[in-house]
Amino acid sequence: DAKTTQPPSMDCAEGRAANLPCNHSTISGNEYVYWYRQIHSQGPQYIIHGLKNNETNEMASLIITEDRKSSTLILPHATLRDTAVYYCIVRPNSGYALNFGKGTSLLVTP
Amino acid sequence: DTEVTQTPKHLVMGMTNKKSLKCEQHMGHRAMYWYKQKAKKPPELMFVYSYEKLSINESVPSRFSPECPNSSLLNLHLHALQPEDSALYLCASSQVGQGNRPQHFGDGTRLSIL
Numbered sequence: 739d740a741k742t743t744q745p746p747s748m749d750c751a752e753g754r755a756a757n758l759p760c761n762h763s764t765i766s767g768n769e770y771v772y773w774y775r776q777i778h779s780q781g782p783q784y785i786i787h788g789l790k791n792n793e794t795n796e797m798a799s800l801i802i803t804e805d806r807k808s809s810t811l812i813l814p815h816a817t818l819r820d821t822a823v824y825y826c827i828v829r830p831n832s833g834y835a836l837n838f839g840k841g842t843s844l845l846v847t848p
Numbered sequence: 849d850t851e852v853t854q855t856p857k858h859l860v861m862g863m864t865n866k867k868s869l870k871c872e873q874h875m876g877h878r879a880m881y882w883y884k885q886k887a888k889k890p891p892e893l894m895f896v897y898s899y900e901k902l903s904i905n906e907s908v909p910s911r912f913s914p915e916c917p918n919s920s921l922l923n924l925h926l927h928a929l930q931p932e933d934s935a936l937y938l939c940a941s942s943q944v945g946q947g948n949r950p951q952h953f954g955d956g957t958r959l960s961i962l
Contacts, residue, residue: 769947825890
Protein backbone atom coordinates (compact mmCIF):
# COMPACT_ATOMS: atom_id res chain seq x y z
CA ASP A 739 0.00 0.00 0.00
CA ALA A 740 1.14 3.54 -0.68
CA LYS A 741 2.56 5.47 2.26
CA THR A 742 1.24 8.83 3.39
CA THR A 743 3.02 11.79 4.97
CA GLN A 744 1.18 14.30 7.13
CA PRO A 745 2.41 17.12 9.36
CA PRO A 746 2.33 15.95 12.99
CA SER A 747 0.34 18.93 14.22
CA MET A 748 -1.54 22.02 13.07
CA ASP A 749 -3.44 24.86 14.68
CA CYS A 750 -6.52 26.61 13.36
CA ALA A 751 -8.60 29.48 14.69
CA GLU A 752 -12.26 28.77 15.30
CA GLY A 753 -14.41 29.81 12.36
CA ARG A 754 -11.56 29.71 9.90
CA ALA A 755 -10.97 27.04 7.28
CA ALA A 756 -8.67 24.19 8.29
CA ASN A 757 -6.60 22.84 5.41
CA LEU A 758 -4.91 19.54 6.21
CA PRO A 759 -2.33 18.35 3.67
CA CYS A 760 -1.34 14.79 2.85
CA ASN A 761 1.40 13.53 0.59
CA HIS A 762 0.96 10.15 -1.10
CA SER A 763 3.48 10.30 -3.92
CA THR A 764 3.58 6.52 -4.48
CA ILE A 765 -0.19 6.10 -4.89
CA SER A 766 -1.28 3.78 -7.68
CA GLY A 767 -4.19 4.15 -10.01
CA ASN A 768 -6.58 1.87 -8.14
CA GLU A 769 -5.99 3.30 -4.67
CA TYR A 770 -8.46 5.53 -2.88
CA VAL A 771 -7.61 8.39 -0.54
CA TYR A 772 -9.54 8.17 2.72
CA TRP A 773 -9.76 10.62 5.59
CA TYR A 774 -10.75 9.69 9.11
CA ARG A 775 -10.54 11.59 12.35
CA GLN A 776 -10.37 10.46 15.94
CA ILE A 777 -11.58 12.65 18.73
CA HIS A 778 -10.15 11.85 22.13
CA SER A 779 -11.66 8.71 23.69
CA GLN A 780 -13.76 7.91 20.63
CA GLY A 781 -13.38 5.57 17.68
CA PRO A 782 -12.20 6.82 14.29
CA GLN A 783 -14.88 8.67 12.37
CA TYR A 784 -15.12 8.41 8.60
CA ILE A 785 -14.99 11.84 6.92
CA ILE A 786 -14.63 11.47 3.18
CA HIS A 787 -12.86 9.53 0.44
CA GLY A 788 -12.04 9.93 -3.24
CA LEU A 789 -10.25 8.37 -6.17
CA LYS A 790 -9.51 11.09 -8.71
CA ASN A 791 -12.12 13.81 -8.47
CA ASN A 792 -12.61 16.35 -5.74
CA GLU A 793 -15.30 15.38 -3.29
CA THR A 794 -17.52 17.31 -0.90
CA ASN A 795 -19.95 16.23 1.77
CA GLU A 796 -21.57 17.79 4.81
CA MET A 797 -18.40 17.47 6.84
CA ALA A 798 -15.57 18.44 4.54
CA SER A 799 -14.10 18.79 1.06
CA LEU A 800 -11.34 16.65 -0.39
CA ILE A 801 -9.08 18.16 -3.01
CA ILE A 802 -6.87 15.68 -4.89
CA THR A 803 -4.15 17.00 -7.18
CA GLU A 804 -4.29 16.05 -10.83
CA ASP A 805 -1.27 13.76 -10.50
CA ARG A 806 -2.88 12.24 -7.35
CA LYS A 807 0.36 12.54 -5.42
CA SER A 808 -1.14 14.74 -2.74
CA SER A 809 -4.46 15.81 -1.32
CA THR A 810 -5.95 18.36 1.08
CA LEU A 811 -8.82 17.93 3.47
CA ILE A 812 -10.71 21.17 4.02
CA LEU A 813 -12.93 21.84 7.01
CA PRO A 814 -14.58 25.05 5.84
CA HIS A 815 -15.49 26.57 9.22
CA ALA A 816 -13.59 24.85 12.00
CA THR A 817 -15.17 24.58 15.43
CA LEU A 818 -13.69 23.54 18.76
CA ARG A 819 -15.31 20.14 18.28
CA ASP A 820 -13.11 19.57 15.23
CA THR A 821 -10.07 19.23 17.49
CA ALA A 822 -8.90 15.68 16.75
CA VAL A 823 -6.25 13.54 15.09
CA TYR A 824 -6.84 13.42 11.34
CA TYR A 825 -5.67 10.39 9.39
CA CYS A 826 -5.05 10.34 5.65
CA ILE A 827 -5.07 6.74 4.39
CA VAL A 828 -4.43 5.28 0.96
CA ARG A 829 -6.41 2.12 0.43
CA PRO A 830 -6.24 -0.25 -2.53
CA ASN A 831 -9.42 -1.01 -4.42
CA SER A 832 -9.12 -4.68 -3.55
CA GLY A 833 -8.04 -4.28 0.05
CA TYR A 834 -9.89 -4.52 3.30
CA ALA A 835 -7.42 -2.99 5.68
CA LEU A 836 -7.10 0.64 6.66
CA ASN A 837 -3.42 1.23 7.40
CA PHE A 838 -3.45 4.21 9.71
CA GLY A 839 -0.33 6.35 9.83
CA LYS A 840 0.52 8.80 12.59
CA GLY A 841 -1.95 11.45 11.42
CA THR A 842 -2.14 15.18 12.06
CA SER A 843 -3.21 16.46 15.44
CA LEU A 844 -5.42 19.47 14.74
CA LEU A 845 -6.04 21.94 17.52
CA VAL A 846 -8.83 24.45 16.97
CA THR A 847 -8.48 27.45 19.24
CA PRO A 848 -11.06 30.08 20.28
CA ASP B 849 -23.27 8.30 18.61
CA THR B 850 -22.05 5.61 16.24
CA GLU B 851 -23.98 2.89 14.45
CA VAL B 852 -21.49 0.30 15.65
CA THR B 853 -22.07 -0.57 19.29
CA GLN B 854 -19.34 -2.06 21.44
CA THR B 855 -19.72 -3.49 24.93
CA PRO B 856 -18.43 -3.14 27.50
CA LYS B 857 -16.91 0.34 27.23
CA HIS B 858 -14.32 -0.48 29.88
CA LEU B 859 -12.99 -3.82 31.08
CA VAL B 860 -10.44 -4.65 33.75
CA MET B 861 -9.33 -8.25 33.95
CA GLY B 862 -6.62 -10.37 35.46
CA MET B 863 -4.20 -12.41 33.39
CA THR B 864 -5.99 -15.66 34.20
CA ASN B 865 -9.51 -14.44 33.41
CA LYS B 866 -11.63 -15.21 30.38
CA LYS B 867 -13.75 -12.41 29.00
CA SER B 868 -15.40 -11.42 25.74
CA LEU B 869 -15.78 -8.15 23.88
CA LYS B 870 -18.92 -7.68 21.83
CA CYS B 871 -19.69 -5.64 18.74
CA GLU B 872 -23.03 -5.16 17.02
CA GLN B 873 -24.12 -3.35 13.87
CA HIS B 874 -27.45 -3.15 12.04
CA MET B 875 -26.36 -1.44 8.85
CA GLY B 876 -26.47 -4.66 6.82
CA HIS B 877 -22.68 -4.71 6.54
CA ARG B 878 -21.17 -8.11 5.81
CA ALA B 879 -17.55 -7.22 6.60
CA MET B 880 -16.50 -6.71 10.21
CA TYR B 881 -13.14 -5.89 11.72
CA TRP B 882 -11.20 -5.82 14.97
CA TYR B 883 -8.48 -3.24 15.49
CA LYS B 884 -6.18 -2.68 18.46
CA GLN B 885 -4.99 0.78 19.47
CA LYS B 886 -2.27 1.37 22.02
CA ALA B 887 -2.03 4.72 23.76
CA LYS B 888 -0.90 7.54 21.45
CA LYS B 889 -0.57 5.14 18.50
CA PRO B 890 -2.76 4.63 15.43
CA PRO B 891 -5.17 1.68 15.22
CA GLU B 892 -3.76 -1.60 13.91
CA LEU B 893 -5.80 -4.27 12.15
CA MET B 894 -6.20 -7.60 13.94
CA PHE B 895 -8.94 -9.56 12.14
CA VAL B 896 -11.31 -9.25 9.20
CA TYR B 897 -14.52 -11.22 8.74
CA SER B 898 -16.29 -11.34 5.41
CA TYR B 899 -19.70 -13.00 5.19
CA GLU B 900 -19.17 -14.34 8.70
CA LYS B 901 -15.95 -16.13 7.73
CA LEU B 902 -12.50 -15.15 8.93
CA SER B 903 -10.61 -13.78 5.95
CA ILE B 904 -7.64 -11.99 7.54
CA ASN B 905 -5.71 -12.72 10.73
CA GLU B 906 -2.80 -10.32 11.12
CA SER B 907 -0.66 -12.85 13.04
CA VAL B 908 -2.56 -12.18 16.24
CA PRO B 909 -1.64 -14.38 19.26
CA SER B 910 -4.06 -17.22 19.97
CA ARG B 911 -5.04 -15.71 23.31
CA PHE B 912 -7.30 -13.52 21.15
CA SER B 913 -10.07 -15.57 19.55
CA PRO B 914 -12.57 -13.87 17.25
CA GLU B 915 -16.04 -15.14 16.47
CA CYS B 916 -18.74 -13.95 14.10
CA PRO B 917 -21.97 -15.78 15.08
CA ASN B 918 -24.13 -13.89 12.59
CA SER B 919 -24.03 -10.98 10.19
CA SER B 920 -24.70 -8.40 12.91
CA LEU B 921 -22.46 -9.59 15.71
CA LEU B 922 -18.74 -9.87 16.22
CA ASN B 923 -17.08 -11.13 19.37
CA LEU B 924 -13.51 -11.16 20.59
CA HIS B 925 -12.82 -13.81 23.22
CA LEU B 926 -9.91 -13.10 25.54
CA HIS B 927 -7.95 -15.61 27.59
CA ALA B 928 -4.65 -15.47 29.45
CA LEU B 929 -3.87 -11.95 28.33
CA GLN B 930 -0.67 -10.13 29.19
CA PRO B 931 -0.29 -6.60 30.59
CA GLU B 932 0.97 -5.42 27.19
CA ASP B 933 -2.45 -6.32 25.75
CA SER B 934 -3.94 -3.34 27.56
CA ALA B 935 -5.31 -1.15 24.80
CA LEU B 936 -8.42 0.23 23.12
CA TYR B 937 -10.10 -2.47 21.03
CA LEU B 938 -12.08 -1.11 18.13
CA CYS B 939 -14.70 -2.82 16.04
CA ALA B 940 -15.63 -1.64 12.55
CA SER B 941 -17.96 -2.72 9.78
CA SER B 942 -18.37 -2.05 6.08
CA GLN B 943 -20.01 -3.33 2.95
CA VAL B 944 -18.06 -6.12 1.33
CA GLY B 945 -16.40 -5.41 -1.93
CA GLN B 946 -13.92 -3.05 -3.35
CA GLY B 947 -11.93 -0.36 -1.62
CA ASN B 948 -14.72 2.14 -2.19
CA ARG B 949 -16.45 0.99 0.99
CA PRO B 950 -15.88 3.13 4.10
CA GLN B 951 -15.46 1.38 7.41
CA HIS B 952 -17.55 2.63 10.31
CA PHE B 953 -16.12 2.30 13.78
CA GLY B 954 -17.50 1.89 17.25
CA ASP B 955 -16.08 3.81 20.19
CA GLY B 956 -14.15 0.82 21.42
CA THR B 957 -13.62 -1.15 24.58
CA ARG B 958 -10.82 0.11 26.78
CA LEU B 959 -9.15 -2.98 28.21
CA SER B 960 -6.80 -3.02 31.19
CA ILE B 961 -4.93 -6.17 32.17
CA LEU B 962 -3.79 -6.37 35.77
